[in-house]
Amino acid sequence: xxxxxxxxxxxxxPRRVYRDFEVNxxxxxxxxxxxxxxxxxxxxxGDQVIGLAANPSPHRSDGWRVGRVLIRxxxxxxxxxxxxxxxxxxxxxxxxxxxxIPVYRR
Numbered sequence: 001x002x003x004x005x006x007x008x009x010x011x012x013x014p015r016r017v018y019r020d021f022e023v024n025x026x027x028x029x030x031x032x033x034x035x036x037x038x039x040x041x042x043x044x045x046g047d048q049v050i051g052l053a054a055n056p057s058p059h060r061s062d063g064w065r066v067g068r069v070l071i072r073x074x075x076x077x078x079x080x081x082x083x084x085x086x087x088x089x090x091x092x093x094x095x096x097x098x099x100x101i102p103v104y105r106r
């Protein structure tokens with residue numbers, strides 16, 4: 001079953017709150033909270049990108065997903081293209097090089 005994963009805008013990604021250590025989250029939601037906005041032109045292969053599933057699996061507790069960047073290409077005419085591998089699904093993001101992408105780096 002396809003989950004139709006999309007890369008969300010940074011304003012939709014959950015942020016840390018006061019007394020955050022008391023909040024129980026799934027590992028993928030915790031990565032989303034700890035992600036930082038990175039311009040698309042600075043994303044590199046191996047980075048972990050946060051995605052949001054439109055049709056989440058009923059066996060998972062939330063819709064947040066963590067995927068790994070395979071390749072990023074920048075074309076002056078077309079913009080930036082990022083290929084990301086999530087569990088059982090590939091996502092291709094295309095947009096302006098200055099667009100902030102939620103990236104989790106350890």
